[in-house]
Amino acid sequence: MNAPVIIDRRRVLAGGGALIVSFSLGSALAQQPDAPAAAAPSPPGSLKTSPYLDAWIRIDANGVEVFTGKAELGQGFKTAFQQIAAEELDVAFESLKLTTADTRLTANEGYTAGSNSMKDSGTAIQNAAAQVRALLIAEAARRLDLPAESLQTADGAVIAPDGKRLSYSELVAGNMLHVQAQPTSKLKDPATFKVIGRPVPRVDIPAKVTGAAAYVQDMRLPGMGHARVVRPPSYGAQLSECDTSAVEKLPGVVKVIRDGNFLAVVAEKEFQSIKAMNALAAAAKWNETARLPKQDDLPNVLTSLPSQDTTIFERGNPAVGIQKTIEATYTRPYQAHGSIGPSCAVAHFVDGSMTVWTHTQGVYPDRQGIAEMLRIPPASVHLIHVEGSGCYGHNGADDAAADAALIARALPGRPVRVQWMREQEHAWEPFGPAMVTKLKASLDGSGKIADWNFDVWSNTHSMRPGGAGSMLAAQHMAQPFAVPAPKPLPLPEGGGDRNAIPFYNFPNARVVHHFISEMPLRISAMRALGAYHNVFSIESFMDELAIIAGADPVEFRLKHLDDRRGRDVIEKAAQAFGWKPDQKPPPDRGYGFAFARYKNLAAYCAIASEIEVNRETGRPRLVRAAAAVDSGQVVNPDGLINQIEGAIVQSMSWTLYESVTFDDTRITSIDWQTYPILRFNSVPESIEVHIIDRPGQPFLGSGETGQGPAAASIANAVANATGKRLRNLPLTRKRIKEAIDA
Amino acid sequence: MMTLKVNGREHQVDAETDTPLLYVLRDDLKLNAAKFGCGLGQCGSCTVIVDGKAVLSCVTPMVLLEGKQVTTLEGLGTIAEPAPIQRAFMEEQAAQCGYCIPGMMMRAQALLQRNSKPTDEQIRAELEPHLCRCGTHMRILRAVHRAARLMDTAEASPAANRSAR
Ligand code: FES
Numbered sequence: 001m002n003a004p005v006i007i008d009r010r011r012v013l014a015g016g017g018a019l020i021v022s023f024s025l026g027s028a029l030a031q032q033p034d035a036p037a038a039a040a041p042s043p044p045g046s047l048k049t050s051p052y053l054d055a056w057i058r059i060d061a062n063g064v065e066v067f068t069g070k071a072e073l074g075q076g077f078k079t080a081f082q083q084i085a086a087e088e089l090d091v092a093f094e095s096l097k098l099t100t101a102d103t104r105l106t107a108n109e110g111y112t113a114g115s116n117s118m119k120d121s122g123t124a125i126q127n128a129a130a131q132v133r134a135l136l137i138a139e140a141a142r143r144l145d146l147p148a149e150s151l152q153t154a155d156g157a158v159i160a161p162d163g164k165r166l167s168y169s170e171l172v173a174g175n176m177l178h179v180q181a182q183p184t185s186k187l188k189d190p191a192t193f194k195v196i197g198r199p200v201p202r203v204d205i206p207a208k209v210t211g212a213a214a215y216v217q218d219m220r221l222p223g224m225g226h227a228r229v230v231r232p233p234s235y236g237a238q239l240s241e242c243d244t245s246a247v248e249k250l251p252g253v254v255k256v257i258r259d260g261n262f263l264a265v266v267a268e269k270e271f272q273s274i275k276a277m278n279a280l281a282a283a284a285k286w287n288e289t290a291r292l293p294k295q296d297d298l299p300n301v302l303t304s305l306p307s308q309d310t311t312i313f314e315r316g317n318p319a320v321g322i323q324k325t326i327e328a329t330y331t332r333p334y335q336a337h338g339s340i341g342p343s344c345a346v347a348h349f350v351d352g353s354m355t356v357w358t359h360t361q362g363v364y365p366d367r368q369g370i371a372e373m374l375r376i377p378p379a380s381v382h383l384i385h386v387e388g389s390g391c392y393g394h395n396g397a398d399d400a401a402a403d404a405a406l407i408a409r410a411l412p413g414r415p416v417r418v419q420w421m422r423e424q425e426h427a428w429e430p431f432g433p434a435m436v437t438k439l440k441a442s443l444d445g446s447g448k449i450a451d452w453n454f455d456v457w458s459n460t461h462s463m464r465p466g467g468a469g470s471m472l473a474a475q476h477m478a479q480p481f482a483v484p485a486p487k488p489l490p491l492p493e494g495g496g497d498r499n500a501i502p503f504y505n506f507p508n509a510r511v512v513h514h515f516i517s518e519m520p521l522r523i524s525a526m527r528a529l530g531a532y533h534n535v536f537s538i539e540s541f542m543d544e545l546a547i548i549a550g551a552d553p554v555e556f557r558l559k560h561l562d563d564r565r566g567r568d569v570i571e572k573a574a575q576a577f578g579w580k581p582d583q584k585p586p587p588d589r590g591y592g593f594a595f596a597r598y599k600n601l602a603a604y605c606a607i608a609s610e611i612e613v614n615r616e617t618g619r620p621r622l623v624r625a626a627a628a629v630d631s632g633q634v635v636n637p638d639g640l641i642n643q644i645e646g647a648i649v650q651s652m653s654w655t656l657y658e659s660v661t662f663d664d665t666r667i668t669s670i671d672w673q674t675y676p677i678l679r680f681n682s683v684p685e686s687i688e689v690h691i692i693d694r695p696g697q698p699f700l701g702s703g704e705t706g707q708g709p710a711a712a713s714i715a716n717a718v719a720n721a722t723g724k725r726l727r728n729l730p731l732t733r734k735r736i737k738e739a740i741d742a
Numbered sequence: 743m744m745t746l747k748v749n750g751r752e753h754q755v756d757a758e759t760d761t762p763l764l765y766v767l768r769d770d771l772k773l774n775a776a777k778f779g780c781g782l783g784q785c786g787s788c789t790v791i792v793d794g795k796a797v798l799s800c801v802t803p804m805v806l807l808e809g810k811q812v813t814t815l816e817g818l819g820t821i822a823e824p825a826p827i828q829r830a831f832m833e834e835q836a837a838q839c840g841y842c843i844p845g846m847m848m849r850a851q852a853l854l855q856r857n858s859k860p861t862d863e864q865i866r867a868e869l870e871p872h873l874c875r876c877g878t879h880m881r882i883l884r885a886v887h888r889a890a891r892l893m894d895t896a897e898a899s900p901a902a903n904r905s906a907r
């Protein structure tokens with residue numbers, strides 16, 4: 001059980017162009033009877049970009065193998081994808097083999113991000129599986145000379161009316177599955193689902209709770225050396241001198257690598273490399289520049305930086321009269337992903353070819369970046385995803401992959417494992433960007449919102465690789481790659497403006513995105529991107545308006561929302577929580593409510609929470625939360641509940657405790673003492689998650705849907721408990737105490 | 743060379759004496775469960791049991807362990823024959839990424855060995871040194887309660903309840 005991670009390259013699909021199959025695909029893949037008249041021109045999900053069925057499903061004598069270009073990040077996708085394939089193919093769940101992101105084996109699905117995996121890959125696997133099943137039935141019909149309608153499938157075989165079975169393995173010959181997907185598939189009737197919708201236990205958990213190799217951190221290749229990087233002490237610091245001779249003589253040291261400002265050491269054993277790293281860090285002299293903004297003044301710094309301003313939404317109805325107008329500003333600091341396991345990668349450079357095992361969210365974009373950095377063709381770089389510690393967005397994973405590649409290049413033939421130290425992860429990961437929102441809204445005579453103005457200031461929310469310039473190692477080399485110019489992420493998903501457009505119906509509304517291209521701190525994608533702060537702002541402000549209107553927060557939201565599914569999750573969360581319009585919380589407690597539809601196009605989520613505030617210390621405590629979520633057709637209800645529970649707990653930690661700290665030169669929050677997060681003494685008494693299942697509806701991503709509503713629900717509960725509105729994240733005990741005393 | 747007793751077996755370890763136990767377990771003995779999280783004693787992901795007590799292996803030098811019994815998660819059970827604590831975590835599906843989980847399990851195991859019926863408050867207090875970034879806390883708590891119940895039932899058949907010393 002302690003075997004190293006096994007590298008499985010046994011079945012790289014033999015190449016070959018598209019072959020014409022010997023029967024009519026059209027009849028095998030007849031459209032669903034209820035398909036819309038104007039059929040979609042391209043197939044759904046990631047089949048759009050990787051249309052060949054055998055990019056997703058391959059069948060041979062060993063059985064059925066399913067491929068996804070997405071990476072398991074601890075969300076349980078592997079299990080969900082396997083359920084989908086088992087269902088649509090009629091194959092036993094346990095018999096399936098699933099291969100995840102690998103640049104030689106799987107489709108290029110870009111990043112595993114934005115809660116898009118179910119929508120992209122889940123949908124692709126579902127449709128590919130259904131179409132493969134149809135092909136197998138057609139092939140069996142041909143062989144048996146029977147009408148396809150008379151055949152059934154079960155347990156990996158096509159079954160004739162007389163009971164004769166033709167296994168899928170027997171039926172698949174040559175390149176039969178190397179055909180392009182049709183735009184629509186004959187999907188199963190959700191009422192007949194046997195595997196989808198069941199809480200199938202996760203396939204990865206047994207290994208993780210028994211100490212089997214489960215992470216890239218657990219990889220041990222024969223002859224592998226252990227590397228550590230010495231990072232500069234601050235952004236832009238220049239290495240002026242470094243006498244490496246003493247370090248080279250330390251026990252076990254194999255090599256010291258210096259390439260401009262990139263400094264690393266490889267040793268035989270892991271602790272030897274850590275000792276050598278410390279010695280190397282002591283020998284290195286750096287020139288630093290004070291270039292960080294004033295942390296205390298961050299909101300002003302951000303709003304006064306040059307910005308590119310775009311009105312992203314405008315709706316006008318001058319007929320509406322205005323009674324009362326209020327304004328408020330909300331802020332969010334830089335926040336850290338803070339993976340529990342520091343970033344890690346293993347790289348092996350053999351005969352001019354680089355293989356990197358990494359917990360990146362994007363093997364293909366990283367391959368491009370690493371190839372560029374090493375100045376070798378992408379075809380000579382092979383990236384294989386292996387699970388790491390949960391990442392919650394773009395953390396140090398990609399940088400560690402680049403570090404490993406650069407180090408391994410200096411030691412051809414020898415595999416090298418690099419892991420970051422805790423302080424490096426905290427100081428060098430790209431943070432979730434700081435943000436400022438300014439809101440102004442008016443109520444009409446009936447207590448409804450008459451107009452709504454929302455301005456958001458933010459950096460981009462993705463500096464993910466593609467090019468080498470996004471990776472620290474490439475930025476630090478003697479011949480460095482420049483950091484690429486940041487770009488705003490396009491709507492409808494958006495970046496800093498994700499969820500900035502209100503999902504409610506307001507007769508007048510205007511939303512302006514102030515995109516700031518200057519990035520004082522290194523930033524990139526963090527779970528939910530701008531939606532975390534935008535939903536926090538919108539949903540806090542909705543409560544401020546509800547209070548002025550004298551309305552119950554839940555009723556106030558329903559009054560402004562027509563969307564049926566949105567109303568359903570609001571009503572469900574309120575009912576599960578026991579929300580009552582005239583409720584009075586016990587002393588020093590407060591109730592809060594919030595709702596959002598993630599990206600205004602993915603999963604719906606509403607959360608009610610109860611907070612207790614210690615008036616002496618200001619300490620807030622989430623007592624309980626009740627959530628309702630609608631993510632379309634549910635594949636694995638327990639997996640979905642796990643994700644939402646986790647989102648609420650994590651968002652609570654961001655919301656109550658977390659901000660990256662810095663002086664004029666260095667990041668100063670560099671471990672768990674200087675960047676405190678939730679500990680067990682603050683874990684709520686209960687979190688209830690209720691799913692509204694929508695059989696047959698498209699999969700909606702849900703991994704990030706809870707972050708915003710959880711934050712606002714907690715902030716609203718704090719306001720309810722204290723009578724004071726806190727608009728600056730995090731809502732620390734100090735800030736709450738100051739508000740109470742003010 | 744030093745002799746280290748891990749999971750009931752003696753190992754000859756050739757590592758520098760200041761090497762923390764974590765690296766001996768991972769690097770010399772090729773064990774996976776104890777994880778590097780911070781190396782600073784702040785997160786709990788490296789927790790193992792030494793003579794019945796939960797210990798942060800990242801800040802425990804190997805030399806202090808002469809003659810002591812070290813138990814890691816691997817020593818409790820296997821996928822085929824999971825220990826009660828492992829069964830409990832599987833049954834509660836108490837993991838997201840799971841990186842923090844082995845450390846949590848080892849401290850919970852140490853707690854349950856000295857207190858077979860801990861209260862919810864005691865479990866929370868005990869797990870205070872441990873961080874989980876995925877927010878799996880509610881499930882972890884449920885899994886520890888379940889493990890207590892499973893161990894209780896297992897007591898009747900002691901063979902099924904290997905304990906860590
Ligand atoms: S790794 Fe030992 S406490 Fe964090």
Ligand code: FES
Pocket residue numbers: 074340389390837838839840841842843873874875876877878
């Ligand atoms: S399950 Fe991921 S850190 Fe705890």
